Amino acid sequence: MKRRKKWLAAIMAAVMSMTLAACGGSATSGGTTAAGSTDAATTKAAADTQAPAEGGKTVITLWHAMGGVNGEATEALVKAFNESQNEIEVKSEYQGKYDDLITKLKAAMQSGSMPDVCQMYDIGTKFMTDSGHAIPVQDMFATTNFDPSTVMNIITSYYTVNGKQMSMPFNVSTPMLYYNKDVFKAAGLDPNTPPKTFDEVLEFSKKIVESKAAPVGYAQAIYGWFFEQQIAGQGKYYANNENGRKAPATEVDFLNNGAGLKIFETWKKLMDSGYADNYGSTTADTQTAFFSGQAAMIIESTAILKTATESSDFEIGTGYLPKIDASATDGGVIIGGASLWMMDNKDEAKKNAAWKFIEFTTTPDSQATWSMSTGYFAVNPKAYETPAMKDFIAQNPNFTTAINQLKDTPVNGYTAGVLSGVATESRTIFNEAMEKTYDGTYTPEQAVSFLAEKVNAAIANYNSSTK
């Protein structure tokens, strides 16, 4: 009996000590390699990522979703800031892709452990604004005499709500047309004249396929972002209340103003012609089709230019995003990507430090380096005047297409994009609507109705849950 109890106790002790041993491994607050300390206090202090000032420095954390090459560029930027002064140290932490980052931020908001600066993708703007945990960057402009015109208007318009700029654009992209110059030549098309409208896209695709220059003339991923772009391209609103910027949107506008229907009709016609193909909703698959020479033209983000050049065995050409309606004069592209938000941790020193870092990211040198390493736009037009950038553009003429497209876009409520709390869901619904249009389940009219109905329901739900 006694022996049995002893054995049981031994097992319990083993389990407990195993758990305790696990407790012993934790990150030290200095961020150096994990040491095995069994001190519970250190564990607790280490768990607090917002460590107190080290040697007099204010330490702030940056959460971002930049992986791959962009991750390296982010680290370089943070390093440059840290080395440029002695008062502030920024710790940058990768938190997964955009979807994972917002999940983590939401959880952090609930547990009171937010970072000081957080990158958030474009469609997260309404969520951040409504959350009450963000400090609008415009509130900080006066503290360092920051000139609001440092960043292009067309770019800040996306992140401006009720006349106030909420966040600082960081990685900015727009969609544009990529095409295979070698295939154009083989098909008898002028390699320096990309199509400007979808009518021309169809015409060019026909030539390409019939001349056997390439199996597929045109392809585009099933992606809600492209739909939103084409509504802005027609100079129309996606949602009411001026795209949700004058007052919260309560329903979509693309059904009533006919812009949605035109898009579905144009794309369905293109797919039915047999000269275009569909590679699904995973953008990487459409990119693969282009890089491998299968599809001669695709639309994609300006940010993939570098990858495209390195992956393709042919000369790449770029053009403006093709328009649905050539006559729309106040249409243009909407910027996409992400911006930097200041999170309210009720700490004055950290607030100021966070702003100083954000301001640093907008300097011409920072933006020039960032843009050249990642392929995103430089949000500060002065960055294009730096010698390094000038050289870069001279060597990569395709880069100017994106810059010019942005310059040629009018700044208005259409191109500011929709401010919606249900953008992710709207894009998912769009995917389904588009897929069902392609396979014939829906006519374009039915598809637009379906999309409008579902998105309206989502908007209503969002509005009632945030009352």
Next chain:
Amino acid sequence: MKNKMAKYLLYILNIFFAVIIISPVLYCFNVSMMTMKEVFSGGFWPKQLIPDNYIKALQLAPFFTFIKNSLIVSCTVTFGQIVTGALAAYAFSMMKFRGRNALFLLMLATMMIPSQAIIIANYLIICDLGLKNTYTALILPNVASAFAVFNMRQAFLQLPMEIKEAADIDGCGNFRFFCFIALPLVKPSMGALGIYTFLQSWNHYLWPLLVTDSVNMRTVQIGLGMLQGAESTDFRPVMAGSMIILVPSILAFILGQKQLISGLTSGSVKG
């Protein structure tokens, strides 16, 4: 004659299936050796064997730190699940007590709770305990699993009743029987369970992402995520990274395999 033909057939079958099953892994390795243009030219074999993508992968994410962390977490979790699982399973299979079936069903029910529903709640528990960014946070929720209990219960049930009866007659206590007779007899199951649990833990992504912040506490799957871009991805370092984190998993399997097939020599009722 019949035997020889049977043997040849077995070889052929094994080779056939092995090739099919291993080709995606082989393809992964091949892509990790390709140049960017090669990836999109549609070939299966690379034209050269270059370490560039591995170097790039290690540059983009500190895989050795991640492997160390994942090893610590996965080994502890595996040990914990086997211990708690075997103990509970022994009770469910060899002992009679009130509420046995109800408790077993209750425990089984935990396997049916979708993780998405409870992951945020668990994150908040960890935060409240002040355990963010520690190994404990990575390990704690996974120390016990219904899968382990269930698996070990089936294993114990497969043991002939005569052994327990003989032990009872000899006056051997439950715990003694458990440690020195029952457990050694289910080594193959423990081996299989160990492999499975280790690999499951190795493949976790969202939970480590939520409860750790700094890069030196992260685990291998997050490392893979760090290699992928927001708009486009160079897949070669991703494949290289996958290969890098595959190595410890293979080692785990080789270790577990020994347990897996040890049952061949352990007799049954003869002792």
Next chain:
Amino acid sequence: MKKKQFFRVIEPYLYLLPAMFFFSAFLFWPFLKTIWLSFAMTTPLGAVSSFVGLGNYLSIFTSQAFQNSLFVSFKYAVMTVTCSIVMGFILAIISNEDIKGKNLFRTFYALPMAISAAAASVVFMFIFHSSLGIINKVLGTHIGWLTDPKYALNAVTIVTVWMNIGLNFIFLTAALQSVPLDLYECAAIEGAGFFAKHKHITIPCISPTLFFLLIINVINALQAYAQVKLMTQGGPSGSTNVIVYQIYQEAFMNSRFGMACAESIVLFIILMVLTLIQFRLEKKVTY
């Protein structure tokens, strides 16, 4: 004497204690929270904004999307469970015989388990690509494996089966080790052939493991979402929108956590019912 009696009574519960402690903290307690949230409408942050009683559940049962996901999940589960177990069994049998290179084959068969869903999805995206992919090249077809509603679910099934073969293989191999050799010897003496041997001896002997694998595979099939998230995002046209992906979408992409909790409860109940049915069958079928 009384002490001994007392100990006898609580002894089993002591064995259960470690596991139950962790289950309570990290599974039961959050699950209770899930039940509570399922009756509420939540803010985008996840806090309760108002209670709607059975409102979420009613929306679920009238929602076409959810009904579709039930159907898709059922199809998917049937396909993956049967293929995974059958393949695992075949592989376990053929690598259990006395042939050279046995260990190498075994390592190969278990290897897919070591590849995470993320890595596997990336590799299979390339393999299934309609123009660049190996499968279309080998078969000479131009099928959109991931873009055609007719094929997408099959493609995702193939990936899942590939990933799960290892799991079934190792547990069946372990189970095979415990089949008493003397039974095989008797069968050999009586002149039983390869198939008869396995039908009459192997399968009955490993039936507890087969039963276990059946339950595990069903639960896994109804909880797998990483492959769907990375390869098809529930499409095309909802043809791969399994329940768990629907839950993931609702919770993390649509930010309707209350609804996601309600869907989780529904999935939980479905799994419980299926498992109970299987346990009833166990009594009749296992050896």
